[in-house]
Amino acid sequence: MDLITPGSGLIFWQLFGFLGLLFILIKFAWKPMLAALEERESSIENALKAAESARNEMANLKADNEKLLAEARLERDTILKKAQEASVKMIEDAKIEASKVAAQQIENAKAVIETEKRAALTEVKNQVAILTLEVTEKLLRRTLSDEKAQKALVDEFVKDIKLN
């Protein structure tokens, strides 16, 4: 047979065979296969997308958590600061109050002491006056009778005073 003259028999059988093969393979091989491939590819793609969205969600959650945490921290700091301020103020107030009370008490004590002192002085004055009166009375009584006796009496009184 010739090299470059196509044989009619071969063309006929080739058409018949190849078209048969094409028909059978399209129907029973390529259609199910391509469909399965596409299905698998789409399922892989979906899985990847799901993983991606899960990752994004995770990241969002994490960001939210961090935000919440940061807010909580801020709040805690404010509360602490306020508490500190309040405590400082309370201490200051207490100090001021205490010093006021102390000053008042000292004032009161001073007043009492002054009063007591005055009372004591008055008492002393009164006693001196009484004593003077008594001495004067006794002197006056003795003078009337005797000079010597008078002197002795004065000495005695003076001795008495010393002893007292």
Added chain:
Amino acid sequence: MTRKLLALSLLLSAFLLGFSSPTFAAGSEEDKTSFIMHHVVDSHEWHFATIGHTHVTLPLPVIVYSADRGLEFFMSTDFQNHETHAFGKEYAHEGYFIDDHDHLGRVDGASFTEFSITKNVVMMFLVIFIVAYVSLSAASHYKKNGAVAPKGAAAIIEPIVIFVRDEIAHKSIGPKYKKYVPYLITLFLFIWFGNLLGLLPGAANMTGNIAVTLTLAVLTFIITNVSGNKDYWKHVFATPGVPIPMLLIIVPVEIIGLFTKPFALMVRLFVAITAGHIVILGFIALGFIFESYTIGIVSTIMVTFINIIELLVATIQAYVFTLFTAMYIGGAVAEHAHDDHH
């Protein structure tokens, strides 16, 4: 491993060399190389070997249709000498003969059409059977297991399917590629398996036969032009941006272009595969031409290397045929073909 394979292939080549027909065909120079052409062209019988005087052949049916005698069936053995298995005009049978160039003829010279199951037809059905078997067993994996990871035959076929779909069809055709993927995969597998099996010793040069490549090219031509859209035909008959007087020249060129594309497909595959076979057989023939063992050994080594190259060529040619088919279809279905091609 490589060394073992090499040694094995050398041994095998030497063995096949010993059994190839010309070994025993001592005679003229023409006899020593005639087996080359005998191998690359089609034949009415499948000759495997000649051992002593015993011819190991597969007789094949000869089917003829003629207007006056209708459909007739014979066997190739009807037309040959039973001793030498030689065809010749002298062995005519019921008005038909096969001459010594393996041509079927009619004694009275009337016209007829031949539908014989020749060597290449048998080879082609073998290839079709293997492709169908492998593809169907691959597809059954998906039917049984659903859309899971491939296994067995599916693991071999799936990468090819994905390659043809994504690298050839999608890239060359564009968004409308899905419709053409089954044809392209079938085309690729048919040519690829045909090329590879054609390299086996004793196999027929099926994909290197012009009738086979012609049929495939015609199918591509039909698919391309049937899918051709408005832009495609406008590009052919009223090429945009070309002045009307120039169209007188351009339009015939474009019309010729429609046919040169599949023609190139046909010739490329035919030449690439046939040339490979001729080179291999030529190296084998060297040993017989020089009648030297040394040249025989050297040429056997060369044959081994060329066989390895041919494995590559087998794949490349299958790829190229499929790729060009996809590109032609892509050119026919592209929405604004005239924008990308100038």
